[in-house]
Amino acid sequence: MKILEEANIQAEKIKQEAEEKLVEVYRESYEEATAEAECRSVELVNEARGNAEREAKNILRTADRRIEEVQEKARKNFDTAVDFILNEFTS
Amino acid sequence: MESEVQGIIDQILHDARENAESILMEARKSAEMMIEKQKELARQKSKGESSSILKRGEDDAETIRRTIITDAKRTVSWMVLSEKERLVTSVLDEVKTRLRAFSQSENYVPILQKLIVDAGIVLSGEKLEVLLSEQDETLPLELGILTKKIIEKTGKETELMISNKKIKSLGGCVIKTHDGRIVIDNTFSDILKRRERELKFETAKILFH
Numbered sequence: 001m002k003i004l005e006e007a008n009i010q011a012e013k014i015k016q017e018a019e020e021k022l023v024e025v026y027r028e029s030y031e032e033a034t035a036e037a038e039c040r041s042v043e044l045v046n047e048a049r050g051n052a053e054r055e056a057k058n059i060l061r062t063a064d065r066r067i068e069e070v071q072e073k074a075r076k077n078f079d080t081a082v083d084f085i086l087n088e089f090t091s
Numbered sequence: 092m093e094s095e096v097q098g099i100i101d102q103i104l105h106d107a108r109e110n111a112e113s114i115l116m117e118a119r120k121s122a123e124m125m126i127e128k129q130k131e132l133a134r135q136k137s138k139g140e141s142s143s144i145l146k147r148g149e150d151d152a153e154t155i156r157r158t159i160i161t162d163a164k165r166t167v168s169w170m171v172l173s174e175k176e177r178l179v180t181s182v183l184d185e186v187k188t189r190l191r192a193f194s195q196s197e198n199y200v201p202i203l204q205k206l207i208v209d210a211g212i213v214l215s216g217e218k219l220e221v222l223l224s225e226q227d228e229t230l231p232l233e234l235g236i237l238t239k240k241i242i243e244k245t246g247k248e249t250e251l252m253i254s255n256k257k258i259k260s261l262g263g264c265v266i267k268t269h270d271g272r273i274v275i276d277n278t279f280s281d282i283l284k285r286r287e288r289e290l291k292f293e294t295a296k297i298l299f300h
Contacts, residue, residue: 003104007111011118018122022129029133037141041148048152049159056163063167067174074178074298081182081297085290086189089279090202 179294183283187261190279194262200230203264204237207251210266210275211241216249218269222258 193199211219219241221234234251241249258265263278283290 001107003107003111004114007114011114014115014118014122015125018125021126025126025129026133029130030137033134033137034140034144037144037148041144041151044145044148044152045155048156052156052159056159059160059163059167063170066167066171070171070174070299071178073300077298077300078182078185081294082185082189084293084297085182085186086193088286088290089190089282090193090198 175295175299178298179291182294182298183287183290187280187283190261194226194279199262200232203227203230203262204232206263206277207232207266208237208240208244210264210277211237211249211251212244213275214266214268214273216241216245216247218250218252220252220254220267220269220271222254222256222265222267224260224262225257227262227264228253228257 207221234253238249238251241247241251254267258278260278261280263280263282265274265276265278267274
């Protein structure tokens with residue numbers, strides 16, 4: 001019957017078109033998956049950088065405190081240090 | 092009779108169209124499944140590469156983190172070290188100032204005499220030229236006594252002569268052999284320079300104790 005014949009021809013065409021797309025579908029899906037991984041990889045790097053920069057700022061803040069400590073010690077011991085060296089010459 | 096036949100024909104056509112629709116639906120379903128299967132295959136195959144990409148990302152992230160933190164710590168250490176260096180240098184600058192003042196005090200002469208004798212002994216006596224600053228030339232150095240001390244230590248006939256050449260110094264002297272081939276610089280500034288490393292080390296130990 002013509003109706004059935006045409007339906008079968010159409011069905012065959014549908015399957016054939018699908019088969020022709022398979023290579024492209026594979027490629028696109030593969031690229032999509034790896035692109036997601038790339039995206040996530042970039043996110044990881046950016047997150048790490050952001051966190052590290054915050055931590056680095058905290059570390060840098062400690063510099064002032066440490067310098068003050070060193071200056072305080074030096075103030076207390078300045079004359080002792082000067083006298084020590086002078087003794088090397090004058091004794 | 093005619094209507095019965097038409098009815099049968101209509102039924103056959105209706106069935107045929109339904110079958111046709113069914114065939115097409117089956118074909119579309121089959122096509123969709125084929126494509127979905129292919130997508131899934133691609134996803135499975137890509138897992139290895141995706142893992143590598145993520146692992147690389149994690150490694151890069153860790154490297155960046157470590158670099159930034161290390162740089163920050165290094166910067167802080169450098170800042171503290173620079174300040175310590177500055178403070179140690181300020182001690183040595185103060186020492187130079189006090190030595191300049193000391194060289195004008197009465198306690199300076201015995202020290203200058205000792206520096207002359209020490210250098211004379213190192214040069215093993217004989218004819219020696221003593222270079223002093225303009226200010227020190229006028230001091231009562233008692234070269235005769237100093238010469239005797241050098242002779243006692245070296246066993247050699249010794250003569251000390253004050254040179255016409257002057258030196259600029261915080262204090263101390265320069266002693267040369269007569270032929271000028273060997274020179275000992277016993278000025279305060281040269282002693283400070285020679286012993287700089289050791290003195291800075293000792294100064295730092297005291298300052299930052």
